[in-house]
Amino acid sequence: MKTIITYGTFDILHVGHIKLLRRAREMGSRLVVGLSSDEFNRGKHKSSLLNYENRKAVLESIRWVDEVFPEHTWEQKVDDIRRYSADIFVMGHDWEGKFDFLSPYCEVCYLPRTPDVSTTQIKQSLTR
Numbered sequence: 116m117k118t119i120i121t122y123g124t125f126d127i128l129h130v131g132h133i134k135l136l137r138r139a140r141e142m143g144s145r146l147v148v149g150l151s152s153d154e155f156n157r158g159k160h161k162s163s164l165l166n167y168e169n170r171k172a173v174l175e176s177i178r179w180v181d182e183v184f185p186e187h188t189w190e191q192k193v194d195d196i197r198r199y200s201a202d203i204f205v206m207g208h209d210w211e212g213k214f215d216f217l218s219p220y221c222e223v224c225y226l227p228r229t230p231d232v233s234t235t236q237i238k239q240s241l242t243r
């Protein structure tokens with residue numbers, strides 16, 4: 116079984132998230148997702164409209180996602196990779212290079228972001 120691991124906030128799910136999750140899942144046979152906790156989001160200076168439980172329920176309903184676990188810290192990724200025996204760590208290329216330190220533990224892959232869609236844009240359009 117080839118396990119793919121990725122992380123994110125996944126607030127107000129949109130096609131950019133779905134395409135990332137689908138491409139990641141298609142690289143293997145299992146996709147596990149580290150979902151940023153509400154507390155961790157505050158540390159990322161990102162406030163999510165939907166809380167962790169809500170975002171988790173949405174992610175778990177997606178065919179490409181096999182398991183969702185909480186992301187509480189920046190430092191937990193090596194332990195997560197070991198716990199899930201992850202083969203590939205995948206993120207959108209806005210993170211290019213930021214997680215290369217994980218390459219001793221698994222393959223690190225940055226995928227092109229989907230252009231012209233973001234949760235920030237959606238939130239801004241809601242407040243107009």
Ligand code: C2G
Pocket residue numbers: 122123124125126131132135151159161186205206207208209210227228229230231232233
């Ligand atoms: N993404 C994408 N295309 C978009 C928007 C997002 O491919 N138009 C990807 C991002 O590159 C990321 C994933 O979707 O790989 C989740 O995006 P966010 O929810 O914004 O996650 P982020 O805040 O970047 O958190 O430890 C890593 C962090 O938790 C990542």
